[in-house]
Amino acid sequence: MSNEKVIQVEGLTKMFGDFTAVNDITFEVNKGEIFGFLGANGAGKTTAMKMLIGISKPTSGKAKVAGFDVFKHAEDIKKNIGYMSQKFALYDDLTVKENITFFGGIYGLPRKRIKEKSNVLIEELGLEQVANKLVGSLPLGWKQKLSFSVSLLHDPKIVFLDEPTGGVDPITRRQFWEMIYKAANNGTTVFVTTHYMDEAEYCDRVSIMVNGKIEALDTPKKLKEQFKVANMNDVFLKLARG
Amino acid sequence: MKRFKGFIKKEFYHIFRDRRSLFILFGMPIAQILLFGFAITNEINNVDIAVLDHSKDATTEEIINKISDSKYFSVKQMVDREADIASVFKKGEVKAVLNFEKDFSKNLMKDHKATVQIITDATDPNTANTISNYLNAILQKYQKELNKDITIAYQIVPQTRMVYNPELKSVYMFVPGVMTIILMLVSAMMTSISITREKELGTMEILLVSPLKPIQVIIGKVFPYIFLSIINAVVIVLLSIFIFKMPVQGSLFLLGLESILFIISALALGILISTISATQQTAMMISLMGLMLPVILLSGFIFPITSMPLPLQMISNIIPAKWFIIIIKGIMLKGVGLQYIWKETLILLGMTVFFIALSVKKYKIRLE
Known part of the structure; x- marks a missing residue:
């Protein structure tokens, strides 16, 4: 982990009419860090993330992602980030290979490179047997891993994961976190939202959002000390109950 | 451009792997034209x-x-x-x-x-x-x-001639109508469903986070349907020429251009529908109720507009299909050139531009 900042956010705010979904948040994320973005449903974490990945315009504040301003250079940000949604969105009616080729293609990777990447990826995930099967026929856990790998196809500087482990079993979740560690070791910054508090323990640093504001931000260890509790779950409960 | 090609390829995979859309795309036009041509008829026989x-x-x-x-x-x-x-x-x-x-x-x-x-x-x-x-x-x-031996003092002898369709074949009236319905159905309903499907699956979000521009996504989604609609129009015209012996008096080229104009207006409507509906089901319902019914009832396809009550006559003016039916009837049956249908063409063009502008605007708002 270096001290290079890949995400810098200052006073970022998003209003929908009178409702303030994200209220004046400020934080920084270092290169190669696994940054946990926690909060209850409706706390504003998805809205905050959407502003960072360039599909929602902030009402006010400043934010730089991968060195580019979210207001002026949203298009440059898009080339440098990967995104995996909570729906593990892939095309069910396309085969594993076709999905990889398609997503590689829309990121403008050369055909030869897509082919290489696709072979490596299929081998790493152990998908050789189903490479030409429709994605719709795969179990959820495989889709999730494939979806994550696809979001890393173009070697993004930062990958944004929106509740990436929803609905999968504990073993698959564990394997998935191993993939996250591997990506972080290769220098990819991981920005992950989750509501599983045991997963918060795996993050380098964690921020907790309550009602649109960041109420706590530190390493899991320091947060536990600060709130004098044994696990992240209790940290979260203390904060959420006020 | 290469990104775009990959996108189109993907769209065709979607279409050709889904039996339902294949049926709507290719079964429906043929079934409808044959049904209207053979079974549903205004003529009486035996x-x-x-x-x-x-x-x-x-x-x-x-x-x-x-x-x-x-x-x-x-x-x-x-x-x-x-x-x-x-x-x-x-x-x-x-x-x-x-x-x-x-x-x-x-x-x-x-x-x-x-x-x-x-x-x-x-x-x-x-x-x-x-x-x-x-x-x-x-x-x-x-x-x-x-009475042939008797002369009546005053005689009025009407000499009737039915021009453009001397045998009064009802298929002459149905072909333009069915073509309009099919083009509307394929272009508007199918695109609105295919766009909302991406929204439902969450892939639309992924596409919007990618370096593809929203306009590229939309063009990529509608392009295959332009292509398929044109094929459909050709199939319908061929069926009517060779099976129903319906002549195309006017220029096929003009017919093609006008059809493309109508297809684009229907596609813009499809995009518009997709921006206001969150699920495929809603998109389908809106397309059926909001587009198909007016096309069938108010476009003059089956029921003559001149015999409708005034409010309905006024409503019929805002239905693109009405103008398209006038245009293709003119070209196919009367053999007229652009000088006779420029007014209708201009109205259709105006509507198309309006729908495109509106859907672009709506689409942008949705991204905020």
Whole structure:
């Protein structure tokens, strides 16, 4: 982990009419860090993330992602980030290979490179047997891993994961976190939202959002000390109950 | 450009791997044109009628023979009593009953006047009307034959000519209508469903986070449907030329251009629908209720606009299909060039531009 900042956010705010979904948040994320973005449903974490990945315009504040301003250079940000949604969105009616080729293609990777990447990826995930099967026929856990790998196809500087482990079993979740560690070791910054508090323990640093504001931000260890509790779950409960 | 090609390829995978969309794309146009062409028709042929003949003389026999000799009617049964008329109608065996008065021939000779009653089953008013007109025509003709030696002092002789469709084939009227429905269905409904499907699956979000521009995503989504709609239009025109012997009098090139214009306006409507609906089901319902019904009912395809009440006539003006039907009827049946349909073309063009502008605007708002 270096001290290079890949995400810098200052006073970022998003209003929908009178409702303030994200209220004046400020934080920084270092290169190669696994940054946990926690909060209850409706706390504003998805809205905050959407502003960072360039599909929602902030009402006010400043934010730089991968060195580019979210207001002026949203298009440059898009080339440098990967995104995996909570729906593990892939095309069910396309085969594993076709999905990889398609997503590689829309990121403008050369055909030869897509082919290489696709072979490596299929081998790493152990998908050789189903490479030409429709994605719709795969179990959820495989889709999730494939979806994550696809979001890393173009070697993004930062990958944004929106509740990436929803609905999968504990073993698959564990394997998935191993993939996250591997990506972080290769220098990819991981920005992950989750509501599983045991997963918060795996993050380098964690921020907790309550009602649109960041109420706590530190390493899991320091947060536990600060709130004098044994696990992240209790940290979260203390904060959420006020 | 390469990104775009990959996108189009993906769209075709979606279309060709989904039986439902394949059916709508290729089964529907052929089924509809054949249905409308063969089964649904305004012409009458071999209609069964019954006769109640109180007179049973030479004249009535001659008239009955003339009627059953025509290709329009066959005399299915004879009725003996007035009371039986109701029951043959109820059984649905015949569509009309001819009731000759007693002493028909005698009255005709003596008083120069005899009466025959035509009773038709008007549960289907259009058919009833046509049947009574045809029977009348046969009776008129017979009357003329009787009078051929006598000159009437004042005579008005109408000479009727049905231009553009001398045989009054209903398929001439259905082909333009079906083509309009199919193009609207494929272009608007299919695109709105395919765009909302990406929203439902969450892949739309992934596409918007990718370096693809929103406009590229939209063009990539609609392009295959432009292509497929054009193929459909060609298939429909070929079917009507070769199976229904319907001539295309005007320029095929102009017909093609006008069809593309209509396809684009329908696509813009499809995009508009997709921006306001969150699920495929909603998109389908809005397309069916909001687009198909007006196209079928208010475009002048089946029901003439001039006989609608004024408010509906006004509404029909904002339906693109109305103008497209006028245009293609003009080109196909009358063989007119652009100088006769420039006004309708301009209206369609204006609507298309308006729908595109509106959908682009809506689409942008949605991204905020």
